[in-house]
Amino acid sequence: MTLATAILLLVLSVVFVSCNDYTEPVLPVIDYRLMIVDSIGVEDGDSNCIIGLPVKVSFTPDGNVAVLDRMKHGIYIYSIQGEFITKIGREGEGPGEFIRPSGFSFYPDGELLVSDLNSITFFDSSLTYIDRISPDPGVGVITALNDRSFFGSSRQLETDEDELSFVYSYGRWNGEIEQLVEFYTTSVSASTIVPPEDGKIHESDSRIYSCVSAATGRGFFAESSREEFSIVGFESDGTQFLHIQDNDFQRVRKSKAEIQFEADKMNSIWSTVFGSTTSSNFEYVPNPYKPAISGMFVDHEERLWVQLGYYSRMVFRVYDMNGIILFHAMLDFPGEEINFNSWKVTGDGYGFLGFDRRPVDAVRVYIMELQEN
Numbered sequence: 001m002t003l004a005t006a007i008l009l010l011v012l013s014v015v016f017v018s019c020n021d022y023t024e025p026v027l028p029v030i031d032y033r034l035m036i037v038d039s040i041g042v043e044d045g046d047s048n049c050i051i052g053l054p055v056k057v058s059f060t061p062d063g064n065v066a067v068l069d070r071m072k073h074g075i076y077i078y079s080i081q082g083e084f085i086t087k088i089g090r091e092g093e094g095p096g097e098f099i100r101p102s103g104f105s106f107y108p109d110g111e112l113l114v115s116d117l118n119s120i121t122f123f124d125s126s127l128t129y130i131d132r133i134s135p136d137p138g139v140g141v142i143t144a145l146n147d148r149s150f151f152g153s154s155r156q157l158e159t160d161e162d163e164l165s166f167v168y169s170y171g172r173w174n175g176e177i178e179q180l181v182e183f184y185t186t187s188v189s190a191s192t193i194v195p196p197e198d199g200k201i202h203e204s205d206s207r208i209y210s211c212v213s214a215a216t217g218r219g220f221f222a223e224s225s226r227e228e229f230s231i232v233g234f235e236s237d238g239t240q241f242l243h244i245q246d247n248d249f250q251r252v253r254k255s256k257a258e259i260q261f262e263a264d265k266m267n268s269i270w271s272t273v274f275g276s277t278t279s280s281n282f283e284y285v286p287n288p289y290k291p292a293i294s295g296m297f298v299d300h301e302e303r304l305w306v307q308l309g310y311y312s313r314m315v316f317r318v319y320d321m322n323g324i325i326l327f328h329a330m331l332d333f334p335g336e337e338i339n340f341n342s343w344k345v346t347g348d349g350y351g352f353l354g355f356d357r358r359p360v361d362a363v364r365v366y367i368m369e370l371q372e373n
Helices: 003-020 256-274
Strands: 032-040 054-059 065-069 074-078 084-088 103-106 112-115 120-123 129-133 139-144 150-160 163-173 179-189 200-202 208-213 219-223 230-234 240-245 283-285 293-298 304-308 315-319 325-332 343-348 351-356 365-372
Touching (some): 054 343, 065 365, 139 208, 343 365
Antiparallel strands (some): 112 120, 163 179, 219 230, 230 240, 304 315
16 A cells, blocks of 8 residues: 555545544543432322423422422422422412422522512422512522522513513522622523524524522523633622633534434424424424533532533533532433433532433433442
8 A cells, every 4th residue: 555545545534534423522530420329200100200391400408309390380399219298389370379480499497489480489498388479570590598589580671773682680689589689691682582484493502501509699600602611600799709711622513313312302392392283393403512511500518510511421520619620520320321411410418419301201300429439
């Protein structure tokens, strides 16, 4: 074989691989593993244990598990063993009822805040209805804070030079739903949420992907970016105290199988929610690149867990409040390989919880514990 022939074959092989194959980024050193020890949710049986469309999960202050199910318009409380305990709310506009619930959080004493399409509802520590406030614009609850305020977000429609945009504001609100501090704002053109004429709905890359808060009131924000790895942190008074950047980040292209899996999964969900006749008019088009960050949460030790979106496995990089990397952790998932970018994970002193926001089969909430590798 001549030198020229060898070089030609090498070039062709590189082109073939770059166009048709997928190279998994090298994993960091994994210091800990999240081990699944139990799960909540069944495919058939007790209707209280069949989870429809989970939006958020968390531990209650006494160590039970709370699941906000938007499809069933309520919060379901389970024991750590998965036994159903009680349900909070139902569909409606009366006291203690919800329309498309979107968020909830417990204060340390057990009092509960729940946000839905139009209001925020308050429950006491025995989960008895207290009051409901309907702010304008509406406010979504993210985290109840130690000082009795809460971290949340609002959305309102604004006009700028004849263009309509949804403006999202993130900050702290008090019990009267008055905004105390604004941390961060971002806007999305209203045109991006209107289905185009060709019916192809592209995966959005133009808004905050993840925003979380510690119980102390610190807030953290990460853009839904395929181009850079960036996290901004704010003190409870709105002062920026942290900016984490990974200058070594390089975007990673999804494999063809991953793109097809995401498209089929979303189209299946639309068919279930909207019906096959309506959903057949639209087609979900995933972004060809993986996000740098696909989720975050702050644990009970005020450590920031960042899910790295560019791995096929669920890998977390864990930072302290100075932006120093403490360790890496990875979920030890016993099932088939799946796309973990649609998962949502949280954790506190009772352990860790996770679920798939776009499940293919029966929805389950997984109970996990952290073990040293």
